[in-house]
Amino acid sequence: MFLSAIGALFFGFQTSPAGTPVSSSDSLWLWIAIGVGLLALVAAAVLAKIVLAGDTGTAEMQAISNAIREGAEAFLARQYKTIGILAVVIAIVVFCGYNFSPRTHDVAIKTVIAFLVGAICSGLAGFTGMYVSIRANIRTASAARTSLNKALQAALRGGAVTGLVVVALSLLGVGALFFFFGGLERPQQVPYELVGFGFGASLVALFAQLGGGIYTKAADVGADLVGKVEAGIPEDDPRNPAVIADLVGDNVGDCAGRGADIFESTAAENVGAMILGAALYPVFGIKGILFPLIVHAINLVASIIGVAIVKTNDTEDPMSALNRGFYVTSALALGGFAYAVHAMLNGPGVQWTWLLGCGIVGMVTAFLFVWITQYYTESKYRPVQSIAEASLTGPATNIISGIAVGMETPALPVIVISAALLLSYYFGVRGLGDVAGISNYAKGIYGTAIATMGMLSCAAYILAMDTFGPITDNAGGIIEMSNQPDSVRDKTDKLDSAGNTTKALTKGYAIGSASLAAFLLFSAYLEEIKTLVTLKVSAAGSAGFMPAGWSFTNINLAEIPVFVGALLGAMLTYLFSSLAIKAVGRTAQMVVKDVRDQFRENPGIMAGTSKPDYARCVSIVTGAALKEMVLPGILAVGLPVAVGLIFRNFSASYGSGSVALAGAASLVPTINGIPVNLGGASAVAGLLMVGTISGVLLAMLMNNGGGAWDNAKKWIETGQYGGKKSDAHKAAVVGDTVGDPFKDTAGPSLHVLIKLLATITLVLAPLFL
């Protein structure tokens, strides 16, 4: 019994599926998930229709909004063209690589299809979300002329379109591929054939976030440098030729970029969790594989209701209304999660309450991350106040203080993540404690996977709140540029302030989910390597099976190739950040140059007698940002591949030769007499895991440091330490400018890098053996 369970767990791929066969009642879960996904798209369409039916304000407002829309659409069109070319190249590389690997031709084709579907879905989600956002901005601005509630609802519903489309497309893409690849017949094998979907999503997300992040901050910094500093005109002044580029940036960076980021998170988490579910097939049957899809179906339903109930009045802080929606969504998601765990994760020896505990750990982790982010970035707490106070002695002490705060920020989140991993692992071991034939390791890892799903179970609502940010930001800009009365401005200012908070919180949430999901994706990678080695050994004719208990769960840092991979992984995060930050600087210089040129060529601009050429500036930033995103992107894709290929070929000299077969302790163990070189796979694993740790910490430093600088400046502007135009304020402006590329370019790009590392290593694993 014990041995047959082991056999089923580890070698199911070669033999016929073991455990319970897929019954029609079990496959029903797939149709439920897909059905909810389709309904969510309908809901998104309805929301979009409601938002687009809103009033579009004065002709002046429309002119500004149209300029933003055209700029954003032009950027997205050119960006997708660049990404499309890169995606086709990578698809060819993946296809060729698979054909030279232990994988079959059939899997090569499926992986490439999944990759392209993932890339297209990600692009589609980004495009749809932005299509609505750049139209919701003017409706929000217009609604603000009558009622705060209407404006709030317009912005949140516009944002919800992004949230719903992102999560629904991720669910539908994975669900449909699972079905068409024959998941109902071969449920244990098909999850491995979906890894391309996650990689496609990551690749688009990397370039969307990098390109958008470079665009938004280059336009922002460039407009400020030449407008506020040189020409002495206020922010969002229509005489500044870069002002439209700045507003476009909010959309392509925050909206399209973060949408792609969360799309990638849910896609990678879906696929990774399905692979782990496949490893537990003997316990849960296909229900364990479909569970992540059902979690996102619940996520969609809960988020739709959460968005629908949000309303406010003209005196309330908009943040309270948004929080109410979040609490409702969370409560519904928790209830749904509990039902799904009870109904799906059952079997002999399973104690579902412990598994629900894992999900609750994930949800609590999400709350704590959001709370910690608030502590470090809101002006009522010590960190931001210490930066504001340090501004009294000039920009140098402001910067030193901000960096010190940034470096302090990883401490609490790391403790939370550590506790979440330890607890959910322990709960997983307890919840599956009476199941025979599965290692504690597999049980515990599944516990961490459930925690990750719990953390992402409100993703659609969170994303709606996030996209709320750029919509209200744009609405504020439109109101400012079209000279509306102060009372209207007050309303959009309130919304804008809430939007800044939601944007900061989402970053905390995104990095939290990335770090928890990282462990899930490592485990999926280890499963994939195990499967590949099994294939290789059986292809070499070794009786078609592996030694009992063999499993690739060993990334030994004391092996030189792993340690070198780890060093290079950590280094990658620094170099990548450096390139991203420098790209912002160079692109901003081009903005500065164009604005100076326009002022010189057309003196009527400053006099207010003629309009600047907004489109020219938009076009320059677009071209530069797209050019600049390529080098860091190629570094991120190329380094793991290079490390895998180099150590695949050279690691034989570095294996602990005298250790025969000891788990996978040796880099070149002999399995059934066949030498299997694990050097490449191990070095890549070291790169992946330590690169992730380093990336998570650096991203926290930059996101929270940047947010704290921003709010220290805003706090001084409320009249503290001399208020606006004081020396302290000037110092704080320096800190805010330094923080811009940190928090809006390098930091968010690092989130995506972390997940790209996970999916690229998962997809290209066959090349490393």
Next chain:
Amino acid sequence: MFLSAIGALFFGFQTSPAGTPVSSSDSLWLWIAIGVGLLALVAAAVLAKIVLAGDTGTAEMQAISNAIREGAEAFLARQYKTIGILAVVIAIVVFCGYNFSPRTHDVAIKTVIAFLVGAICSGLAGFTGMYVSIRANIRTASAARTSLNKALQAALRGGAVTGLVVVALSLLGVGALFFFFGGLERPQQVPYELVGFGFGASLVALFAQLGGGIYTKAADVGADLVGKVEAGIPEDDPRNPAVIADLVGDNVGDCAGRGADIFESTAAENVGAMILGAALYPVFGIKGILFPLIVHAINLVASIIGVAIVKTNDTEDPMSALNRGFYVTSALALGGFAYAVHAMLNGPGVQWTWLLGCGIVGMVTAFLFVWITQYYTESKYRPVQSIAEASLTGPATNIISGIAVGMETPALPVIVISAALLLSYYFGVRGLGDVAGISNYAKGIYGTAIATMGMLSCAAYILAMDTFGPITDNAGGIIEMSNQPDSVRDKTDKLDSAGNTTKALTKGYAIGSASLAAFLLFSAYLEEIKTLVTLKVSAAGSAGFMPAGWSFTNINLAEIPVFVGALLGAMLTYLFSSLAIKAVGRTAQMVVKDVRDQFRENPGIMAGTSKPDYARCVSIVTGAALKEMVLPGILAVGLPVAVGLIFRNFSASYGSGSVALAGAASLVPTINGIPVNLGGASAVAGLLMVGTISGVLLAMLMNNGGGAWDNAKKWIETGQYGGKKSDAHKAAVVGDTVGDPFKDTAGPSLHVLIKLLATITLVLAPLFL
């Protein structure tokens, strides 16, 4: 034969020593090493005498020099008192911990003795070096009035006293303890009993570097903020009450701090290499254990000659003269190293040329690190120029550009370290390739150990160049404050500029040797755990021996406790840096306050009619810096201990339960029927290794970023981009100020932290099992 060799390698500790017995000709090497160490102390005394015989200049110069001397000595006295109390507390903890561990009472006493000897030797080395430096400064200043050559020689010889005393005391301390603990009788066991020496050295180094680093930058930043910015008086102006504190800071930070840092490097490297030598006892006999001591004997002889030949004329760049001395030292060290490898590292099957290759890899690595540091911090190359150019658009772009440069800096060093590890491992495997009964892993690791020794084989000369820095800096300050003619100032300016370069280079060298030595120390830690497990299993009555081939060489990042340890290790480096930077800020505020108070209480100071109370300011900085060093210090010591103890007690739930004995793949394997919980030891190893990687990268970012900002400012001062007092210069001053606590407090403290982590885990390993 094979089995007996394995037995001798792995179980020699329990049985009688195998291999060749210690002949008197072999033990001669110990006496040679100790003899050279004693001779080096004599040479240091002679050098000190020559320097102290120099002219001490005018009464005005003497008054300034005396004030510096008193301040530095007062700081050191109070600092050593604080460190002494902490050391006694830790000694008691170590003693108690050992008595509850697999180690015997006898080893507990020896470890505590070694710890205290290490701490005292480190303190003594720091004190002696500084005793001479704070007297060499005025001799250098006085000599500059007549000849550049005399001034250069006075400063370098003063620095050489530190270099020689540091390396000689490290050599003598380890050598004497080895002898008194019975190393000639039990050569394989005694190296493990010396680990306390390295820990004692690290502990003193941590507090010396932290306290000194906080002192020096708090005084510097505080004096600048209140002097240059508020009162508008130039740097080093005698009316500034903080000016003496600033000059004292150069000595206690750069001189005493870096001396303790390098003392720790050589001590930890000596002990770690001796432990690996003990593992190779069947091959080399005691010669393999004594080899590291002989390398440092060669280091001392080569460095004495190198220092002796340095001379210059009045027109040459002093850096060229210093480099000539370095080349001579390197050539001599290489020759001596080759002889020592040939004479000592031989045995059946050994190919010594490959082992020499390992040493050469280490030396080349040192050169490359120095070169890369120059590239990133000298004004003739792109990085510094890009920062200077970015200063044109204000402080924000200066800071962004500097951080981007800092984040770029780890890339090349990481590639160099990776190549050095891979090459020296491979050479080690080749050089010991025909030796039977030893794993490739042990062979390769010994290769990396030889590379580390090669890298440190010029340490005494490097340290002489480093201490040259604060001496010339002080000499410049004395000349400035005592109103000497411009021609004299020109000479000290030249020396000061060379001193800035040597200080930057030494930091590159220190971080390079720390990262290479880190792998050596990991391996020593793994050996120690193996030995402890063997002791524990044999104490439990399991026939007194271990399964063949069992070895703790597995730090599996995929295990949750290891991964959590890794996360916490990386987090530690960020939090520690944050605390160090904030400590500088708080202490600087106290300087600012005192100077403001003095100006207000005594208006005669600014009028030039009465002298400020330098001593009061010195005393305030002293008290504050010593208070501030405690928290980051305790964090560094406490976190690894806490992780080890927590996972020792709770990891049973996290082990991969189903894997029986697979190397050490399981956290709780059963060895001969006895469960051995490796959870604590593994989690600490994860913390150590990933903490080291993160610390090395962060330190490079801060050291090189800080150096680049400093030199960008200096480059602008040569007339670029508007020169002094231009807006670009003001922006560059902001960058320089930000860089100060980076490059002189947090960065160097991280070097020490990395090595402290290695030695503390080595010493406290018995507590984690």
